[in-house]
Amino acid sequence: MQVIPPPIKKILDKWNIRGLVILSLLFQTFLIFLAPLRKRTSKKLLAAVIWTSYLLADWTANYAVSQITKNQGKEAEPDDPPKNKKLLALWAPFLLLHLGGPDTITALALEDNALWARHLFGLVSQALAGVYAVVQSLENALWPSITLLFITGVLKYTERTRALYTASLDKFKDKMLKLPDSGPNYAKLMEEYDSRLASNLPMKIVLIKEPDKHERPPTLVKPDRDLTDLEIIQYGFKFFDTFKGLVVDLIFSFHERDESRDFFNKLQPEDALGIIESELGFLYESMNTKTEILHTKIGTLSRFIAFGSLLSAFVIFCRRPSKSTDFHGADVVITYTLFIVGIALDLASMVMFLFSDWTFAEWRKLKDDPEEQKSPIDSLLNWFLWFRRPRWKEHPQCKGNRTHEVLTTGFLLRRWSGTIYGFNFIGYCLKAKVSRIHQKRTYNVLSKVVWESVILMFDCVIREIQMLSERIKDGNRSLGIVIRRWSKKNSMIYYTVYPLYRVFFSGIPWIFGELWGYIDRIFSVKAHLDEIRFLSSEPLPKNQWKFIFDELKHKSEFAETPEMAKKVSSARGEWALRDTKLVEIEPLMSYVENVDYDQSLLLWHIATELCFQEEEENLSGESCDDREFSKIISDYMMYLLIMQPKLMSEVAGIGTIRFRETLAEAQRFFKGKHIKNRDMKQASETILWVQNDIEPVSVKGDRSKSVLFDASILAKELKKLGEGSDIGDGKWRVLSKVWVELLSYAASHCKATEHVAQLSRGGELLNFVWLLMAHFGLADQFQINKGDARAKLVVGES
Template sequence: MHVIPPPIKKILDKWNIRGLVILSLLFQTFLIFLAPLRKRTSKKFLAAVIWTSYLLADWTANYAVSQITKNQGKEVKPDDPPKNKKLLALWAPFLLLHLGGPDTITALALEDNALWARHLFGLISQALAGVYAVVQSLENALWPPITLLFVTGVLKYIERTRALYTASLDKFKDKMLDPPDSGPNYAKLMEEYDSRLKSNLPMKIVLTGEPDKHERPPTLVRPDRDHLTDLEIIQYGFRFFNIFKGLVVDLIFSFHERDESRDFFNKLEPEEALRIIESELSFLYESMYTKTAILHTKLGTLSRFIAFGSLLSAFFVFHRKPSKETDFHGADVVITYTLFIVGIALDLVSMVIFLLSDWTFAEWRKLKNDPEENKSPIDGLLNWLLWFRRPQWKKHPKCKGDRTHEVLTTPFLLRRWSGTIYGFNFIGYCLKAKVSRIHQKTTYNVLRKLAWESVVSMFDYVIRRIQMLSGSIKDGNRSIGIAIRRWSKKKQMMYYTVYPLYLVFFSGIPWVFGELWGYIDRIFSVKAHLDEIRFLSREPLPKNQWKFIFYELKNKSELAETPEMAKKVSSARGEWALRDTKMTEIETLLRYVENVDYDQSLLLWHIATELCFQEEEKNLSGESCDDREFSKIMSDYMMYLLIMQPKLMSEVAGIGTIRFRDTLAEAQRFFKGRHIKNRDMKQASETIISVNNDIEPVNVKGDRSKSVLFDASMLAKELMKLGDGSRNHGDGKWRVLSKVWVELLSYAASHCKATEHVAQLSRGGELLNFVWLLMAHFGLADQFQINEGDARAKLVVGDS
């Protein structure tokens, strides 16, 4: 008996190598076009497609090479052309070329760069396997194109291995380290000092420090005009990228670099700063996940021209070979032409991407020493090309009145990052309620929005019905179990017949399925993915929000004249913002940031912000309206980071998960007891506020439970006493909340591991990454530890 029917086995034997080769080519095509999209979005579906293609591309090519090698040792089948195996030997270097991978992706994750030694071993083993396949096919008239293809394949594989090598963190750091600095020659100076001391010569040692920043000529000057050009944005971004990429490997920076960056960014407009940081992060992504950095070296460019020239030469040599139709199978000839033509086309696409990349523009047109120098026609052309990638903003109505503000709506294919701020709302999650978006009217096409909401609503409805059915089954099972146990005690026969059947079928089987589902959920995080679909909100970045963050950090940078002060400012978790308001009521709020852990503070201020947001706002001014929307977006965003992005918050999260679960359990019990089941967030918020808080929760419940639900209610009531600031144009609760959220955000950004920031760039990027780099530019980072530089000592003979 055959496991696989003979007809199917015959087809598989005939097409296994051909199918693998075609599949390998398809994966390469997918990767070259889809891989650049992952820095523009965090969509799970796209990430899954890229992940699958990346892993299967290498496996398919490796397996195909082994099959070709195995096939060369077999006898020729009667129905095959006599020299057909010679053609299959030509496919081996093609697969080596595929293993070199496209230029747009070398590493799927940051950890892949550390595996460069494995790829080097793979290069050697696959090259030997390809050579072995060719040797088995000798004498082979196709040896000229095979040799040329081997040159192309080896060069492509070397490019990939070199890209992984240079992007691995240890090598990345070694490349950036300056030569060892022993400082001024202390021993030589002291020898000279002893010599003159023995000669009884009057002398003294004069110390001169390095020049103050006000005495040094500025090395980086912003052009004296209203706006930077698109090319200048890229040029400045590339310059700062080459300086601040050391943040990734925890290098320290000098006070020269700190002052240069801070002085320059102090003169920028917020949008200009956003665009420069956007280009910096784009350069950082390309250096870590693509071949861009090595291709823009002289050796990399030469290697690429040789590889492409060899590929073209191999194609022309093969095309001019006579008697292809008689020597080889017709389908294999077509496949070979497809490999050549698609391979050449993909190389041409790579060259276009290479030539039109920001890196090419920055390398080709260096930053001029005189920013007011006249621009050349080439600069005008590059500015025109870069104009298409400029961030685009669209007006959106404010929460009150006919005034508008702008939100980021750059088209998908022109983005350098996702431009999205995600949100997770605690009360909405408790009630399983859909949280409405603030900017939902202008960001998405109405029909697409309605279609997506319909799908999510249907999906949510099905999950709810399954949960209700599961709960009913559990309740029924519990009732049946109680009844059967009672009857079994009374009747011995039921104890030996019905009761075992119940244990097996009604109790055992559901338990098995429950355990199986729990096991699957632990491995694949199914529930987390479902919650992400149902309860995550998405907002485009508002321009006024970025401006507020920019000016808040800019003001703080003025205080950070020393590394110690910079560290103190960047470690603020809301206390600086509260004290800056200079209101008498603020003292009661300080305990909610100073006397609590960071994760506890996040949960407290998030719930309090939502309780205040659900309160009816009738007399908001334009500024208060901005602060209200800003606070809401940032509150939900920080909760999203804490719950949905634990890696980004791993340094500061503490026991955030435990606090969240305990608070969730108390909130669900509270809502169930008050019969709030209609998913009305406003009613739920009013009900929480209505609870008497004369006695603090810890004095009633103790501290075993880490719930902060009613502590947040107390905080919300304190905030409501501040008013909204609309009448006297002072610092109302919304201005206080917005400043506190900036500090909470900047604290998380500065205490997140640099490698996690870089890892997030391959998943669409986050606002947190921009704040991290902006803080570094303003000198609010731990890496600025060189404050004075070298002292210069000299001996002066005489008394003066």
């Protein structure tokens, strides 16, 4: 008995190579156009498509080459054209070309770069396999096209291997290391000193110090105007070349720190955002694509040779006569498709190459005099870059009393996602949908209604399944009690009904429960469902970025030495509290100084939400901004703590345990108070009604890590802060400053490699804060405070 029917098996045998070749071409097409999108969004569906295409592309090409090699050794079928196998041999170098991968993605993750040696071995083995397939088909009249395609394939595969090699962290670091500086020749200086001393010549050793930064001419001059789009890219490329050493923990000199800090102190926040946006884009391209190696002389020459070889092979194949009689018609069509699509994809790659930020920055270097008259080429490049400029739109805020400009750059033109995600603790406890502060503007009302209906339906289905599961558990528990009671009184029931109950009503549900738990642990199904149901998103408000920029700029004024910079960047709220100049902040200090960072995050997040849920009237414009900014960053930091553990791995501590125990206490509290209508305002008021005359730790001890009612005490302390101070310091100004400090602490203590890895998932506000802190000198990498003094032997009076 055959598992696969003979007719189907015959079709599979006939079309397996053809299908694999077409599939390999499809994967290449998907990757070249979809891979650039992953730096613009964090959508899981797109990431899954790219992940699948990336993994299957290599597998398909490798398997197809093995099938071609195997097919060359078989006897020809009676109905096959006389030279058809020779045409199949032409496909082997095409598959080698596909293994070279598109220019837009070389590494799916940073770890892939470390596997460059494996790809080098793959290059050699696949080239040998292709040669073997061709040798089996000799004598082959298609050898000119095959040879040219081999040149193209080897060059493409070499480019990919080089890109992985240069982006691997150890090679990336080696490439950036400067020549070792051994300092002045101490031995020679002391020999001269001894000889002159023996000759009784008067002399002295003078230390020539490096000039102070105020004595050095500035190396970067900012024009007294807003930067053009081209200048933003040029400055971004310049700082990328300097600060890419952050990825491999290199240290920077005080010259580089002062140059960057002085320049950024003169920037407008929007220009700073654009520069950092382009810097992160360059960093993404250098670590995940072929862009950097293609912008070298060798890379450019390699690409022109590869394209010329591909085009020449196509022309030679087209001019070959009698293709219709020598080869199978379908195979000729597939070959033409491989050539035409391959050439089209190469042309598309060239267009992306020519119109990339990297090309513009390399082609037009920064001018020594920024006020020099711009050339027509600069104007043309500025026109191209204008389309990629960040777009801002006004949204009504504070119940329509004010407006905010928020980032709304088009999907295909943006350089990062531009989204601030949020996760709300109380909303998650109540399974409530958290409303957005900046409501989406959509002109397609029908699509909005349909999407919200789908989400609502999905949420209802999940709730019904959970309720049904609870009812089944309750019914099963009650039934078990009754059957066990009867089985004790009646032996017949004990030997008949009770075993059936144990198998069908107890054993089978337990098996399914264990199976579901196993699946959830492997694929994190519950976490993905929670993301769909409880994750909120906000566009980046311009005022909020300005507020973050001004806060870090203000802190940088105190970071004159590496020690002071480290102290400022290590603040977790205490610096912000002392900077408010309010006398009522002393009770708040214990919530940042005497607690772990993850505990502080959860405390301030719940306290912020309790304050936010109160209806506040007559808020000033600045306080209204601070209220909404605090809410956005509060939810964002909880999202990072719970949903992005890799980004917070250095500071998270026992954040997951503390969150789970606080969640358990909150759910028990809400259940006892019969709060089941998902009313976050009522839930917040109920928490605040609880008397806090005695601290929770005095009643519960320190076994439980829950901070629910500690946060309630913090919220009540915040409410005591004055709202109408002359300097504008109220509870919302305090909260906004504390949240910026908590955000900057997380950004500076996150591994640099995790920041870079996040760029391929849409990027985060955290990445921007990390790089902005580095530009302001608020980083551990600035270890050199003063330049080395150089000794000089001076003959004269001692």
